[in-house]
Amino acid sequence: MTALLEVNDLVVRYPTGSLFGRLRGEVREVTVLDGVSLTLDQGETLGLVGESGSGKTTLGRAIGGMTPMAAGSITLAGISATGRQDVFWREMRRQVGFMFQDPMAALDPRMRLAASITEPLAVNGIGRTERRRRAGDLLAEVGLSPDFAERFPHQISGGQARRVTVARALSLRPRLVIADEPTAGLDLSVQGELLNLLNAIQAASSVSFLFITHNLAVARHVTDRVAVMYLGRIVESARTADIFARPGHPYTRALLSAHGAPGATPRLTGEIPSLKRRPQGCEFHTRCPLATDRCRSEPPAEHLIGPQHQVRCHFPLAPAGKASPQVPPAHPEPARSQP
C-alpha cells in the first residue's frame, strides 16, 4: 500500500494581537501547528485525538486548504502542494470530502437538501438532471428516504443533518474524507448508527478517513491508527490497538486514564498552556507527572518504541513485556453502539 496522503512538517500560524499590541512589538502570530507529519493509506482510518485547542481541527482544515499553511508540504496521491499549487488544490478538492463539526451550520439554511448534497457536483459543472438523480442515490446511500431531497435543514434532526453531510462529503466519490468530530452532539444510539454507516461506506468503497475526535471510545471503535495531538504537535502515533494497550507518552496515558481506562496514572491537571507562550523544552512538561530538568530545557525527539509506534518524549514508557489489557476490537469489524 502506498500512502494516499502524506503531510510533512506542516506549520500553520494565525495572526494575532491588536494594532497597539503590534506597535509595541508583541507576539504577532501564534503557531497553531508546529511541524506536523502524518501519512494515511488508501482505505485506512486515522484518528486524530487530543484536548480542545490541540490543533486537530486546524490540521484538518489545513489539509483541506481552508487554512493557509506557513511551511511544510502536503502530498495527495503523488501530487504535492509545494509544486503546482492550483493543480494540486483542484485535485485535492475533488479527492477530499469534508464533514464539518457542526452539521447544521455546514448546511445553508435556505438551500434544499438535494442542492446542498450535490453542491460539489454543481461546482464541478455537472448538470441539473444528473445532480437530481445523484441526490437520490446519495440519500439512499446514507439511509435517508428520497423525500428528504426537498426539505430544508431546519426540518431535519441533528443525526439526519449528519447523514446529509456524509452524503455531501461522498458526492464526488473522494478517496479521503476528513470528518471533524462526526459524532459530536449525537446521542449514543445515533452515534452508533453513524459509525456503522461510515464503516459500511469504507468497506464498500475503500475510502480513507481522517477522523478528528476527542472521544476515545469512538476512536477505538473505528480507527486503524491513532495520532495524539498536544499543542499543535503529534506527540504519539501508533496502531489503535497498540496505543490503547501500551500508551508510550505520559499525555496519552493521562488521556486514557481520564477516560477511565484501567491502571490509571495521575490524571491531567491544569490547562493547556497558551499557544502564545509555548513552554520551553518539552511542551508537556508543565503538566507532566514525570517531568525532569531535561524536559524543561530540551525538546524531545521522536522515538520509535514499537512497529509504527512513535513517541515524542524523553522517557517513553514502553512496558513491552507487561501483559497488555484486552485488545480492543479493531476496524473493520462493524462498530456496535456504545453501551
Next chain:
Amino acid sequence: MAPITDTVAVAPPANRTGAHPAWVGLRRLLAHPAGLVAFIVVLGLVACALFAPWIAPYDPVKIAPRIRFQGPSWEHWLGTDQLGRDVLSRVIYGTGVALKVALSGTLAALLIGATLGIVGGLSRGSVDGALLLLCDAMRSLPLILFALAIVAIYGPSLATLIAIIAFSMAPGYFRVVRNQVLVLRSMDFVAASQSMGASLPRIALTHLVPNLLGPIIVLIAMDIPAVIGIESGLSFLGQGIQPPDPSWGSMLSDGYSFIRQAPHLAIAAGLPVIVSTVAFTFLGEALRDVLDPKSSRGRG
C-alpha cells in the same frame, strides 16, 4: 447522556415538508395582526397607484376657478383646492407618484448598496476600507443640503429625485449587506463551499444572496416611509415633483399656505403621508418578526 432513541424516527409534519420559505413567510405574515392590517393598507395604496385613472373621480390637473376652496361635499369628497382641482383625485394620483419614487429610489439604492456590500464584505482589505470611507463620507452629508445642491445643478425632475434617493439610501444598504456578508462568510456552509472549490461569485449567488433576502426585504419596508418623507419634503420645498403634477408634498405645501381659509387641504395631503408611513413601518416590523430565523426554527 440519556439515549434519545426517537431522533431518527420523528419526521416534521408532512404538510410542511417542502413548502417554500417564501410561502411559509407570507402565511405567517397574514397571521400576524399588525402585519395583516399593514399588508391590506399597502395593497390598497398599490391599487390606488396602479388604477388611479379608473378610481379617481376627476382629472387631477383640471382647473375650475369657480369652485375654489370648497370644503368636502358629495361631489368632491375631500373638497377642492385653490385652483378648484379635486383634492381626492390629486391624493389618489399622488399615491402613484409617491410609490413610484419610493420603489424605484429604494431599488436603485439597494442595487448599488448591496452590490458594493457584497464586494466589500468578500474582498475585505483595502477595497472594503475604501468603500467604508466613501459610505461614511456620504452619510456625513446633511440630506436636505445634498438634495438641494443636486437639484440646483440638474434641475427638479422625477429622475433627479430618484437619483438623490438612491445615493442617499445606498450607504445604509451597503452597511447592512456588508456586515451580513461578514457574518455569513464565517459560517461553515460558506467554508464548505470554499472547500469544494467554489468561486467567490458562485458563493455570492448561491449562498449569500438567498440568505441576505430576509434582512433586505425588512430593510426595504422600513426605508420606504423614509423615502416617501424625502419626496414629500423636497416637493414641499418646491424642489421635487413640479406642478401641476400631483404630489403629497406639494399639496401639503399648498395646504400650508391656505391653512386659515381651507384647513381641509393640509389635512387631506398630510393623512396619506401618515397612513402610508405607518403602514410600511408596521409591515417592516411584522416582516422582521416573521422572517426571523429564530421564530421559523420551531415551526418550519
